[in-house]
Amino acid sequence: MQLRPELSPPVIPSDRINDLCAAIHSIEELLESGADASAEIAAFNEDTRHTYEPYHFMTYWSSRNVEDFALEAARPAWPKVPDVSREELVEIVRRIQSMDADTNYYLLLLETNTVRPGVSDLIHWPPPELVDAPPEAIVDEALRYRPVAL
Structure with a gap:
């Protein structure tokens, strides 16, 4: 069965993934150095409409690579489709x-x-x-x- 567009994963341009990967690495480096990354995380969350916390940037690598994390961040956080059958x-x-x-x-x-x-x-x-x-x-x-x- 073909799913309608609202239920299909959105295609994310590679440039967007690359930008998010760079932001993830930057935040990760700040956190690893002990610096305050709260402003960068807030900006990342504002950009992606997600609610990531420092924990997510420090541990993502244990279950996925940075590109998968970036893809998740680029997609809707809660893709609600009211009339799903x-x-x-x-x-x-x-x-x-x-x-x-x-x-x-x-x-x-x-x-x-x-x-x-x-x-x-x-x-x-x-x-x-x-x-x-x-x-x-x-x-x-x-x-x-x-x-x-x-």
Whole structure:
């Protein structure tokens, strides 16, 4: 299934990625030297509309490279699509399960567009009844969740 543009990862120009990589390295160097990088982090967050903290700049390398961090920063922090359909969510889960190149973006889409806490656990650490379940069953379980009003 083809996803509509609002659900597809935005294409980020290489110049933008390079600029963000340079900013990440600059902030990382400031933090490693013990300097105050709060203004640079605030500017980075203002530019990217994310809420990164010093921790993110000091530890990103433990799970990804700087280009992946820059790509994440260049994309929307919370890509909410108000009218996402069940079929679209099924396709998003299918892409997550297939380890698509943009899996992290699709995980963010799933988390942002469903209300079930820990929805990614249904894929990565499923309850016994969802082990090896098709995407449709995972989405149905996610959509079945109803928050409790306090």
